[in-house]
Amino acid sequence: xxxxxxxxxxxxxxxxxxxxxxxxxxxxxxxxxxxxxxxxxxxxxxxxxxxxxxxxxxxxxxxxxxxxxxxxxxxxxxxxxxxxxxxxxxxxxxxxxxxxxxxxxxxxxxxx
Amino acid sequence: xxxxxxxxxxxxxxxxxxxxxxxxxxxxxxxxxxxxxxxxxxxxxxxxxxxxxxxxxxxxxxxxxxxxxxxxxxxxxxxxxxxxxxxxxxxxxxxxxxxxxxxxxxxxxxxx
Numbered sequence: 001x002x003x004x005x006x007x008x009x010x011x012x013x014x015x016x017x018x019x020x021x022x023x024x025x026x027x028x029x030x031x032x033x034x035x036x037x038x039x040x041x042x043x044x045x046x047x048x049x050x051x052x053x054x055x056x057x058x059x060x061x062x063x064x065x066x067x068x069x070x071x072x073x074x075x076x077x078x079x080x081x082x083x084x085x086x087x088x089x090x091x092x093x094x095x096x097x098x099x100x101x102x103x104x105x106x107x108x109x110x111x112x
Numbered sequence: 113x114x115x116x117x118x119x120x121x122x123x124x125x126x127x128x129x130x131x132x133x134x135x136x137x138x139x140x141x142x143x144x145x146x147x148x149x150x151x152x153x154x155x156x157x158x159x160x161x162x163x164x165x166x167x168x169x170x171x172x173x174x175x176x177x178x179x180x181x182x183x184x185x186x187x188x189x190x191x192x193x194x195x196x197x198x199x200x201x202x203x204x205x206x207x208x209x210x211x212x213x214x215x216x217x218x219x220x221x222x223x224x
Binding site for chain 2: 032043045
């Protein structure tokens with residue numbers, strides 16, 4: 001069965017520092033992979049997606065993610081975080097049946 | 113462009129009362145539609161999804177039901193709310209055969 005693990009429940013970084021959020025997935029075939037962001041009290045916004053091809057994908061708001069098949073990982077990165085990046089981030093894997101499995105999320109805190 | 117609406121934004125209901133949450137999508141045809149519930153610290157739980165009018169699949173047996181009376185309308189209902197129904201309810205859509213989902217702003221339901 002498909003599953004997604006986000007090992008960090010909370011991450012705190014200083015404004016201007018680099019960021020990496022970890023995500024590991026379990027899926028038998030080549031997965032569709034996603035990162036979403038959710039600000040408090042709001043819906044989820046799609047940051048980026050990976051379907052195939054180049055394993056480094058660029059998204060909105062300066063985020064990128066790298067698909068590593070050998071490690072079953074799809075980590076999210078940003079070279080320099082801004083206070084407005086404070087939010088909850090969800091990694092997700094999509095199957096062929098039009099459903100997406102979400103991780104439990106990582107809450108990002110930014111120190112001024 | 114496509115837009116997804118949910119209402120109401122917030123709702124406080126007593127135990128045993130009925131529930132109706134509505135979701136509509138604009139700017140697309142024949143979307144897949146999804147209802148999720150988000151409880152604190154537990155990520156997103158898929159409740160129902162629909163690939164067409166009158167076609168509803170239930171993921172989790174519970175006190176809720178869903179209906180799709182029109183192509184771009186998805187309704188979440190309950191005849192008698194339980195305390196455990198409290199949470200943040202999110203509607204999402206995807207294009208037919210397209211993996212990524214797009215989320216509405218959500219409804220915060222508090223059952224008292």
